[in-house]
Amino acid sequence: MKRPDVLLSGKNVTKVFGYGKNKKTAVHDVSFDFHEGEIVSIVGESGSGKTTLAKMLLGLLSETSGEILYKGQPRSLKSHADRKKYWKDIQAIFQDPFSSFNVFYKVERLLRDCIKLQGLKLSEEKQLEMMKDACSFVNLKFEELHNKYPFELSGGQMQRLMIARIFMLHPKILIADEPTSMIDACSRSTILDMLLKLREANNMTIIFITHDVGLAYYVSDTIYIMEKGQFVESGPADEVILNPQHPYTKQLISDVPKIHEEWNLAI
Template sequence: MNKREVLLKGTNVTKVFGHGKKKTIAVSEVDFAFHRGEIISIVGESGSGKTTLAKMMMGLLKETSGNIEYLGKPRQLKTYAQRKAYWKDIQAIFQDPFSSFNIFHKVEKLLKDCIKLQGLKLSKKEQFEKMKEACSFVNLKFEELYNKYPFELSGGQMQRLMIARIFMLHPKILIADEPTSMIDACSRSTILDMLLKLRDENQMTIIFITHDVGLAYYVSDTLYIMEKGKIVESGPAEEIIISPRHLYTKQLISDVPKIHEEWNLA
């Protein structure tokens, strides 16, 4: 892994909603630096600001102040063409897969849109093979799904379909916001394995947004602990779990007995 290349960097990133007495500081002066091929988890309870931060990283929300750089340069997101180019490299998987797809579009259209986004000129046969390959990667059969609408699929199938899109797009960065919270334990393990396989094959950077410090510890190289809009602690995952410095981090870890058991036995 080449950790020296910083793909996404934030300095004093802040997001304020509202004005005056109704003002809410959702994210306050956050710094981050994510490297190629790195797995990062931003961990915090509901309301900590982690999803707002993820939306700013994606370019779906504009930061109130501070700077976010991509590949060493300030992002250019003013025009549709600039945003489209950025979103070719940075994709997201969200908690609710059904909200991520147009319910009036069949699976075939959803996957063909990925080919369009890449600007590829493929024959019908080449398109079919590309969609089939993507579905096969996530253990789905394109021939059984292509004519179905999102509401005809299960939650697990929808999450797999989202990963099939990522397989087709080959983004440099994937932001995964609570991607396994709405599916069963067996599917959760499978989805995580698929995401980690994508990282290994494509040197893709994965940013998990999660409240689950146990999950974060097991999959991540680096942890960012977020409380009330601020990053209160960050560093290598093992270092933070073994020697947490901040009281909030200690509280999160104490809620996951298995982590303590593992280190006590070590």
């Protein structure tokens, strides 16, 4: 069976902040291939460089050296038009949903902007239908939310609203940066289920940025372990978690008892 095409790739990507004595290398010489429809997790503790890498993938930060390719071609992100075109295909969900929306825009405006980003010219009736469908997908009622501001919603509602935006935009790639870390266990399961349904419906590539090795193991096809700005181990999820080779990977697994038990049984 032919493996899906590589959608997003990196060659020797490095990000350095500052100069001279204040210079800090946040990401150092990482290479990767993310395939169409694949679920990838980039796992590491706070300060490992994973969020900096996510921002580079999104085009919010430029790489100091190396190259990130989209569909096999160098990205062109110099102009606003270039970035807008790129962001049609690559979107993100962040850890803090309240920092992800303009607090001065009501929910209806936030959803209408998704239609505008795609350059769609639709009737008022069709726009309303799209917004209602998106809310329904995440178990929200548009009629109850459309006239509210983000700060009037709960954290769980905001996370769902971010997924509703993804539902409307149909991106090729979704970067999910700790998307469930600020919500309760029940909501966490629901959010993950919604993301996986989106992946199935749209053959979307999902890149989880997480410190949660348990989450990575249970949802991912491929895992990259990141320590001090470098990938120290990568491969199929079962291989990385059940037969880890690097001491840092073993340390991460040892902090998750259930996975640690499965790992011991496997070996």
